[in-house]
Amino acid sequence: MIVLYIILACIAVLLLIFIIRALLVKDTAAAPEPYEKPQIDLDDAVKKVQGAIRIPTISMRDETIPDKPFLDLQAYLEKTFPLFHEKAQKRVIDKYALMYRIEGSDKSLKPAMFMGHQDVVPPQEEGWKYPPFSAEIADGCIWGRGSFDMKSQLVSIFEATEMHLRQGKQPARTMYFCFGHDEEFAGEGAQAMCRVLQSEGVEFEFIFDEGMNLLDASMIGIEGPLALVGVCEKGWVNAKISVKGEAGHAAMPPKETTAVTLAKGVAKLNKHQMKARFTPAVNMLIKAVCPKAKFGFRLLMANADILRPLVKPILLRISPSVAALLRTTMAFTVLHGSDAANVMPDESYAIVNCRVNLGEKVEDVKTHMEKVLGPKYTVELQEKGQHEPTSMSDLDSFGWKMMQKSVAEVFPGGVTAPFPFVAGTDSKFYDALTHCTMKFSPHVTDAAYRAGMHNVNEYFKVSDVECDIQFYYRFMENACF
């Protein structure tokens, strides 16, 4: 009996500690300042977005890039944003990548960088409600390839800057703008611009690139939208797993062909994933959301460090997108055996697309695969497209503080949270040029809205054009002007 009392007393003390820790959580985000939102001529801004979507800047391999759409877009931007082009020094790097610089008045400030991309993924041939480059407006949305990713955002960056310039202002902080032409393919444009900046010794106070959006977080008790701002990017590598054997006639197959051995290996590796971990980015995400969440969630989040072993398996099962935040992912995308149905393959291979978690290296993927698979299998990491995870942005930096402030001002009740970005952006190449990269697209979305990206019937809400311009305008005002 006494043992039971001791156990119950321990549980009660533990619970009390959990509750006290949840009550002690403090909100350290700065309070928003009231400010006057500028008037935006939305019809005019939407027309500018439509014009940009109608120029089919399809991302392609270097040797097959057609000049015309990219040159047309450059001419269109010059015509549409005359003041921007009058005030900015423009450089075209590698034929299509666009770099602009607007001189700031205070030379003691490190420059700011706003990034994006001009290209879009090729449109699917069928299934479009409206032709992909028509930029049709229907049901309060602009429809077309690139409307979401990211012609609307690109135009908003120009428009917000032009609005400031129209008021006769000069930024205090020098502003750079870099827009690559092949983000969707290889990011050669971004890399070329990065080399130029590196050779000139430019370092940025912050880099603001496309990224994740704001989400409705009312379910966990957050009143305003939750801005998930990417503060790091996972690494990327394709691994080839191959099995070699004897070719031969399919009429007399051995007990196990290379295709069978490969299938067994794939199944084994799929079962033995790389270790899930709470990276600093995930811990910071929990810390940022915790003060604003309902008490029940706060209780869990404030004690996440102690509850990790219990919480981790639950998180891994919630959804693939949550699991991707915690570990290196392995997507088995290509399986190849024989080219003919009646010929046994002498080699079978699989290509696994891996997104490498923070704190790990590309090489760790190979080590893990070899350990799980054993000597029958050959694992090779493909050089093309390979990159290590980026570093984590400094959350005590000026850029991050201005991001928190601008989110709270433009989206009342909005909360900014750091987010480990699991997809790819051009800003990963600029990692060495700043201590604060923020990957963020400032409009509220849900999964269905985001699903249009790279898909048929991609759309962007007309009201979000206003949202993007308002956000960039205020952020620039806080951070640059």
Ligand SMILES: [Zn+2]
């Ligand atoms: Zn994009």
